[in-house]
Amino acid sequence: MSTFTLSHLDALESEAVHIFREVAGEFERPVILFSGG
Secondary structure (H helix, E strand, O other): OHHHHHHHHHHHHHHHHHHHHHHHHHOOOOOOOOOOO
16 A cells, blocks of 8 residues: 555656646746745
């Protein structure tokens, strides 16, 4: 079960990185805001 969870999280991380790169590529000066809680 842990292998499935890990690969599922890896897939989500990969998708998130892809979205960030796609959005960053559309703007001249992209900014990412992060709150650590």
